[in-house]
Amino acid sequence: MQSVITTSHEVHFDAVAKEALNQSIKANTYSKIFVLVDQNTNTYCLPLFHKMFDGEVDAIITIAPGEPNKHIETCLKVWESLSDLGGDRKSLLINLGGGVVTDLGGFVACTFKRGIDFINIPTTLLAMVDASVGGKNGVDLGPLKNQIGVIRQPKMVLVLPSFLKTLPEREIISGFAEMLKHGLIVDREYWNTLRSNGVSKDVQSILKSVNIKSDIITEDPRENGVRKKLNFGHTLGHAVESFFLESNNRDTLLHGEAIAIGMILEAYLAHKLTGLSKLDLDEIKETFLRFYPKVDISTKEISKIKSLLIHDKKNSHGNINFVLLNEIGDAVVDIKVPDELIDEAFTYYK
Ligand code: ADP
Ligand code: ZN
Missing domain, CATH: 1.20.1090.10 (Dehydroquinate synthase-like - alpha domain)
Known part of the structure; x- marks a missing residue:
């Protein structure tokens, strides 16, 4: 399967994705690797992620699922977790989930220590076809969508349709x-x-x-x-x-x-x-x-x-x-x- 090269980052599909992830982790000397999931992607998507990832994850950070949690309060918890777990400027955040996890995780990564690297692995169809390109990261303000955020590109995006098997x-x-x-x-x-x-x-x-x-x-x-x-x-x-x-x-x-x-x-x-x-x-x-x-x-x-x-x-x-x-x-x-x-x-x- 192929990759789509955007001006800023690459979107790798299926078999290529696994290789790209492992190569990139090897090539960069990250001090720590964190994976952000929500409760559902923790259950349904982490097993496949562990299968494809050869490196070692330092910690999994789990948030509550769904759009009502795409708020700054959730970011605060993730910033605190990263800090408590010894995250520094050379840390990597891998966002494994739907648009809520990739949008919020991207925003957290862009702001933690003024910006650390992040990789998005969208696990919903919506996030695969939409959030995988464009570099929009952010959270909602009350009920208003995506009012707070930044544009910054992930290191790469990995699209694996196998994740969709468990998606309702x-x-x-x-x-x-x-x-x-x-x-x-x-x-x-x-x-x-x-x-x-x-x-x-x-x-x-x-x-x-x-x-x-x-x-x-x-x-x-x-x-x-x-x-x-x-x-x-x-x-x-x-x-x-x-x-x-x-x-x-x-x-x-x-x-x-x-x-x-x-x-x-x-x-x-x-x-x-x-x-x-x-x-x-x-x-x-x-x-x-x-x-x-x-x-x-x-x-x-x-x-x-x-x-x-x-x-x-x-x-x-x-x-x-x-x-x-x-x-x-x-x-x-x-x-x-x-x-x-x-x-x-x-x-x-x-
Ligand atoms: P969107 O990409 O539509 O913005 P969300 O991040 O809100 O989506 O995800 C939609 C719901 O699907 C959430 O409850 C999330 O936990 C769940 N979810 C995401 N990916 C998977 C998956 N691969 N299998 C099962 N449930 C998933
Ligand atoms: Zn949309």
Whole structure:
């Protein structure tokens, strides 16, 4: 299997991954090696990690799983553990887990002793196709997603689809939403393949998604232009996700489930503003509803979701900018959207 070379770091797949990890550890003289896991990846992923890793781990640090733990309080515990365990500037942190572990672990590594090396081993489909490229590390602030963080690249990323064998189906489907997004923004053929073959976690599709993301980021590392395309579905999707995270009487949605809603809503905006055809719009809605059952959202909830939009990172000078589609496979960035169209989009979703 191959590797994807991004401008900043390499993403190694399957058999190559094991070799790359062991070689890199040998080549660097790390004083200590720590592995960060959550309670689930401790149980399900550590055994495979130990099998592939020839070196010795000094300590395993375990955090509680799930998005509600992606907070600064958890970082504090990990910083303290690293410090108590004798971590220094020459230590290495290996993050073994889903996006929560890789985002938070990356942030901890970037800030501990002003920055130590870290390696990410994503164990969810979502983290493999999304968090593996781009170097975004960070935590949530209250219910608001990824408000605190830094951009810095891991030493390397290792993608081993074998980890997905123990991942619950709902999490797999959640990760699939980001893959569908990759098709929608730049590659209609990929979108067609995914929507006709259904949920896919095979290495070829993961590689395809990693390549799409890597190409975009290579072209625009600082998110001045094309990189914004990766935010399709996320402006409204993040607001929906935050609303459900915050709400006491609604179950939380997984990230992919929230952005699936976001993509239907933003496809509607695109139909109204940037020429997405009715045919494409309906195809997008039909596809997402096939994988992500409709969620009831009341009018009162819609206004709360809209009030969360203002915190979105794509919001600058009080204007909320959207990434919209001209057609399936082609996105345009920096589109301003009138408020009432957002209500209409929710009506279309219903
Ligand atoms: P995401 O990558 O979607 O941001 P999280 O880090 O929140 O995901 O992981 C989603 C859930 O799946 C968490 O409860 C996590 O502990 C669990 N998990 C992660 N990887 C695996 C795996 N390979 N097998 C089983 N459970 C896993
Ligand atoms: Zn996302």
